[in-house]
Amino acid sequence: DSGVTQTPKHLITATGQRVTLRCSPRSGDLSVYWYQQSLDQGLQFLIQYYNGEERAKGNILERFSAQQFPDLHSELNLSSLELGDSALYFCASSHLAGGTQAAYEQYFGPGTRLTVT
């Protein structure tokens, strides 16, 4: 158990809908990262938040957005869903911001499996 929690575990929804995925980082970790994993694309970095502020962006679509709240939990919002958005979505956390090497010893949650029909 990494200490990172994600809800829900599974989500089935229809095209065009909007969903919210939730992540709680390990106790004491200030950074939260979101990743998408699909069979053909592998693990793709989406976005990072550090202590409530956006720190880095990856291959995140404009239909997707995220935020980190004062209690450090984070939510990833996916809207206007398409079939191709079906994937595993992982949240990871680390203690530091990303300015040092140790910041990238990230600890991953169990993931949310999103199926868009």
Added chain:
Amino acid sequence: EDQVTQSPEALRLQEGESSSLNCSYTVSGLRGLFWYRQDPGKGPEFLFTLYSAGEEKEKERLKATLTKKESFLHITAPKPEDSATYLCAVHTIIQGAQKLVFGQGTRLTINP
């Protein structure tokens, strides 16, 4: 463009048969190389961080090594419970932001 390539894509071994997984990378400035283990349907589990060429790290039957262009994950006398996908990732800077770039992984199966 920063790239991470892992080989082979899949590897099937008998219990006790040692082997190595490869991770080659092309990045503008390597700040660290990471190995993760991922079981089906679960999140990646952190294994090792390597920072400079020549560095080695060990954990049970696994040993990770790093050169200037690649990393190897050596598995010695593996057991069936070592079956998993092993992911390699590099810490790099892309457009001013520090990120992890993952390879596609090697799916390792250990037969009893």
